[in-house]
Amino acid sequence: MTEQIYKALNKAKSLLDSKDLDAHAAQLLMEHVTKKSGAALLADLREPLTPEQQTAFWNKTEDLLTGKPVQHIIGTEQFYGLSFEVNEHVLIPRPETEELVLGALERSRRIPGKCRVADIGTGSGAIAIAYKKERPEALVTATDISEAALKVAKRNSELNEVDIDFRIGNLTEPIKTEKWDVVLSNPPYIAIEESQEMSRTVVDFEPHNALFADDDGLFFYKKLAQELPPLMENRSLIGVEIGYLQGSQVSELFQKAFPDARVSIVKDVNGKDRMIFCEIGE
Numbered sequence: 001m002t003e004q005i006y007k008a009l010n011k012a013k014s015l016l017d018s019k020d021l022d023a024h025a026a027q028l029l030m031e032h033v034t035k036k037s038g039a040a041l042l043a044d045l046r047e048p049l050t051p052e053q054q055t056a057f058w059n060k061t062e063d064l065l066t067g068k069p070v071q072h073i074i075g076t077e078q079f080y081g082l083s084f085e086v087n088e089h090v091l092i093p094r095p096e097t098e099e100l101v102l103g104a105l106e107r108s109r110r111i112p113g114k115c116r117v118a119d120i121g122t123g124s125g126a127i128a129i130a131y132k133k134e135r136p137e138a139l140v141t142a143t144d145i146s147e148a149a150l151k152v153a154k155r156n157s158e159l160n161e162v163d164i165d166f167r168i169g170n171l172t173e174p175i176k177t178e179k180w181d182v183v184l185s186n187p188p189y190i191a192i193e194e195s196q197e198m199s200r201t202v203v204d205f206e207p208h209n210a211l212f213a214d215d216d217g218l219f220f221y222k223k224l225a226q227e228l229p230p231l232m233e234n235r236s237l238i239g240v241e242i243g244y245l246q247g248s249q250v251s252e253l254f255q256k257a258f259p260d261a262r263v264s265i266v267k268d269v270n271g272k273d274r275m276i277f278c279e280i281g282e
């Protein structure tokens, strides 16, 4: 006899709980294994798993119990209503970053037509692909220093059927011979010392070159504020994601680099400082 869905689910959740891991991951795993989501799964909670589903569910739960992110087991994450392939080479796109895309789309409406957009440190391609999907006439370039990440981003652009110009290289190096209307980035911004307090699911499984930055996490903002001024069009926009305690420092860096720009600190839905927008020109 195989287990009913809800019994397996409850057992897996309490095992995860007992290890201080995210119990919701069991729900996502069950949806993946049964190929039923949300309401459909709810309606069938008393159904038994098939023997194959039961084996798959418990094998993958073993993986979850090592702290492995459920997105690595399932192989995908949803971002901005789109599906992205993820693996150990890219940051799993976060919901906060959807707000950076939304804020950038709103603030770049004043730049009409085929605006030229660059996403620096694209990882899975999340920001570049979501922006292009919402504004198809934009000419979007996405860069990363990691070849393995760019491979994933390219696959994601194909899966989501958008055309993106991918370039490899350090910071602004791959975009420095052109001028840009919009530059977006969610750079690494966590200070190395913070790794002690972070979840093992992040520290042990996500790429450290996507998470950690020198200079109390400010390294990339300092570089961007230094390198971007000659690359921006007269009327243009910069949008970066930040750590929730970095608002005043990062806004100051950009205000100094662009004295005439409107620089704003924007909060995420949880009320935490999460983005800096720098609106240049009229």
Ligand code: SAM
Pocket: 090, 091, 092, 093, 094, 097, 120, 121, 122, 123, 124, 125, 126, 127, 143, 144, 145, 146, 149, 169, 170, 171, 186, 187, 188, 189, 209, 210, 211
């Ligand atoms: N943009 C993706 C997102 O928001 O989900 C990934 C962001 S992740 C926090 C930062 C990305 O920057 C990683 O993909 C990492 O490989 C890349 N990166 C790290 N150092 C870099 C550098 N010096 N130049 C360009 N990209 C870099």
Ligand code: GLN
Pocket: 094, 186, 187, 188, 189, 190, 202, 210, 211, 212, 241
């Ligand atoms: N928001 C990510 C986390 O909390 C960090 C992303 C980044 O450093 N840009 O793990």
